[in-house]
Amino acid sequence: MKIAIGLDIGGTNTKTIIASENGEILLSSKNPTPAVMEKNKDKIQNQLVNNLKDFLNEPSAKKVISEASEISGIGIGVAGLIDRKLGRIIQSPNMPAINGIALKELFEKEFSLPVTVENDANAYAYGEKWVGAGKGLDNFIVLTLGTGLGGGLIYKGRLYEGPMEVGHMTIVPSGRYCTCGSSGCLESYASGRAIVDRAISSLEKGTESLLSKCCDGNIYKITPEIVFEKALDGDSLSREIFREVGQFLGIGIANLINLLGIDAVIIGGGLIGGWDMFIEELSKEAQKRAFKLLSTDVKILKSTLSKNGGSIGAAGLLFSSLAGVSDQKAS
Ligand SMILES: [Zn+2]
DSSP: OOEEEEEEESSOOOOOOEETTTSSSEEEEEEEEEGOOOOOOHHHHHHHHHHHHHHHHHHHHHHHHHHHEEEEEEEEESSEEEEETTTTTETTTTTTGGGTEEHHHHHHHHHHHHHEEEEHOOOOHHHHHHHHTTOOSSSSEEEEEEEEEEEEEEEEETTTOOOOGGGGGSSTTTTTTTTTSBSSSSGTTSSHHHHHHHHHHHHHHTOGGGGGGSSSGGGGOOHHHHHHHHHTTTTTHHHHHHHHHHHHHHHHHHHHHHHHOOOOOEESSSSSGGGGHHHHHHHHHHHHSSSSHTTTTOEEEEEESSHHHHHHHHHHHHHHTTTTTTOOOOO
């Protein structure tokens, strides 16, 4: 059995898996992404490489590797705009410290294995088509709700190799500042970053909320997970924040339905646990705005790959590139 390593370098954590050729996850692990705290490029590169070396040196990984016929390579998904051919990061709005890093060259040199690099949400979309909720569907978009908001498109059964920076379409003219340099981007209204920003700005204005008592009173330590917890506890500000996320996602999705004529929208990413808090508002908004003819049969699905979508998709893309089937349908 052939195996591949899948790496998903996100704005908060880096997920590492070993996947079989059939898309089965044999082993997985999670580390904080070095670029979140570290700003020095050399140190970030060393840490990315060392984290993978440590993972591969663990007894459980050694066992999986010893039982495999070969390690086919390393597939990497990374949050940001990438140069697919060179396997280089052009611009990562939420992790500017990694801009310019040539991941393909770095990992090929260190591990002497074939390496592919793709945008994390594109990799996620491929994962959904390969072994997830998109199996059997040929036209769908995947939105990844994490630190940022990513997008990936499967068009006519294949991964569309464009940027698909769904999170950076303008939704509100002169709206909130965005890390990409523009303002009013969808991501500034529907992402982990947006949830935290929205919570802090409301609390600064004196809105009453259970959130003001969390983190030992330091509201600048609020995380999207904490807002979710408080929403579950019935906190009205936290609930309102998630409803807003749903509303803005719905607007974005209506635009995408009108543009792309897709059969489904699959929503995944690290914050998918909050699904129940935003899905009603999202569906209502999307149906209200999109052309009826185009939107009636569109399914809004929850990812089945959850937190491993990016890494499993990255591993799948590696297998696919080696098989020379990158321009063929994923089976
Ligand atoms: Zn933006």
